[in-house]
Structures are given as C-alpha cells and as structure tokens.
Amino acid sequence: MALGKNLPKQQLIPTEKAEGSSHGSKKRKTPASKKKTVKVTKKTPVVEKGNAIESEELVIENSGNRIASITTKRYLSKAEYQRRQELKKKFDGQLSQMRSSRIQVVTFQLGTEEYALQIAKTKEVVVTPSISKLPHTPDHIRGVANVRGQSVVAVDLMMKFGLSVDDAEIPSFMVVMKNDFYQIGLLVDQVPVAQTIEGEKVESASNMFMDTTSDETYIMGLIKLGDRTIFLLDIDELVEGDKVSLSPEAQLV
Numbered sequence: 001m002a003l004g005k006n007l008p009k010q011q012l013i014p015t016e017k018a019e020g021s022s023h024g025s026k027k028r029k030t031p032a033s034k035k036k037t038v039k040v041t042k043k044t045p046v047v048e049k050g051n052a053i054e055s056e057e058l059v060i061e062n063s064g065n066r067i068a069s070i071t072t073k074r075y076l077s078k079a080e081y082q083r084r085q086e087l088k089k090k091f092d093g094q095l096s097q098m099r100s101s102r103i104q105v106v107t108f109q110l111g112t113e114e115y116a117l118q119i120a121k122t123k124e125v126v127v128t129p130s131i132s133k134l135p136h137t138p139d140h141i142r143g144v145a146n147v148r149g150q151s152v153v154a155v156d157l158m159m160k161f162g163l164s165v166d167d168a169e170i171p172s173f174m175v176v177m178k179n180d181f182y183q184i185g186l187l188v189d190q191v192p193v194a195q196t197i198e199g200e201k202v203e204s205a206s207n208m209f210m211d212t213t214s215d216e217t218y219i220m221g222l223i224k225l226g227d228r229t230i231f232l233l234d235i236d237e238l239v240e241g242d243k244v245s246l247s248p249e250a251q252l253v
Contacts, residue, residue: 084217087237088206091220098199105223106175107230108192111163114230116195116223117186121235123176125192128154128185131170145185147176152185155239177235184239197223202232 105116106125126147131154133143140159145152156171158164171187178184202221218238223230 087217091206091234092204095199095202095204095221098202101199103197103199103202104194105197105232106192106194108173108175108188109190110158110161110188114228115157116197116230116232117175117177117235118232119194121177121179123178123183126174126176128170128172128174128187142170142187145174147174147185150183152176152183154185154187156187158187158189179236182239184235197225201225205231 104119106119106122107114107116109115129145129147131143131145134141134153137143140156142154142156145154152174154170154174156164158171171189173188173191174185175188175192176183176185202223205219205222218234218240219231220234220237221232223232
C-alpha cells in the first residue's frame, strides 16, 4: 500500500488555516527589525583640556549612540611649537656649557628607569611627611606637606609619568625643590643618590621630543654611563603644567 494513499489531502499538506485552528489563535507576524546605522563624524580641531596640543578626532556612532572615538592626528598649536623651539634652544645652550665641566646631580629610580635632577636646584631630601589632600587637583598631586614650617606641594612622579595608577601608598621619600617662584616636593620610592657626572656624558634629548606631540618636554638630556641611561629632568618644565600656586611663605597650621 502506498504511503498516505487513503489519507485526506488536508492531513498530508496542512494549510495555514489548519495550523491556526489547531492552536486556537491566529499566526503572529514577526515585527520588522530596526535598521542599525553606523555614523562616523570627524571633529577637527579639538584642543585638549589643559594642553596646548590640538587633535583631530573620529567619532563613531551606532543608531545615535556614541560607541568609540579615535584620535587620528595630533599636532601642535603655533604658540606651543614656538615655545618648544625656545625651550630646545635653552636646553642645548645649557648642555653645551656642561660639556666642559663636571655637574652634580641627584639620581633616583622610578620603575625600571633612572632619573636625575641638578643638585643646584635641590634643597633637601626628607622622609615623606604627612600630606593633606588638595581638592580639585590631578591625581599625581598628592597634596600639601609641612616641611620645616613651609608648605610644599607633593607631586608623585610615578603617577605623573604614567608608571603607576595605584594611589594606595605614598612614596617614602621627598626631594624638595625650591626657587623664587615655587617650592615643590617630588615623591620617590627609593633614596636618591648624589653623583658627580662628566658633562660630556650628557647628550641632548631635544630632538626626541621637541618636534613631536609628546608631552615629555621636561627631559633636557640623557646621561650615558656605560650601559646605563639616566633621564636628566628640568624641574621648571616638569612643574610647568601643574600650576599649583602656593606662596613660599605660606604656613600650614
């Protein structure tokens, strides 16, 4: 006997009506899905907050929701470019004078790198005192400390250089720097060491940073000692962007 020979046609090929009646309801229509659109918008220029560097940005949106932004170009403003050229000239002049003499520096390690500051601009090295937090300041500015009755702004170099994002522990030592315009304490983990360096061992670093959009304009030179490379920092340029105003005569109660 052939399969289905004596069965009604309706049972062999169910119709839409039959399906609907068996469930007691009409067949539901599938709602049409909304079409998603991806939109890319170019913004140029954008001046970054607290920085003289402008940038070109691509903003990617999906159905009106911003999902990503990509910086495609970064370039210096005319004023910042001119400032860096003057800074380069200044650094190269100072390094030229150093080559014929010996310089004294205080060196310290941050992470895996070594850094140095000129002793002439260093007041003292102390164990980090108690620090009072300042409101509305960047994370790397830990606050204000009382050093021998004077207010000192405490700057965490590991955080400033992007080498650490953990602010749970304050570094153990403070290198106090002072001139006629500011008094600042640079926080470091290890005891700084005083060294005398031959000036000819210091190479210019201005070509590495001055003509780029890099923010490391505070590196004035590279000290080469055998297989060691030590970054010589310019303290004035280092604190240029922080602009924390405290009178040298200010007292902490």
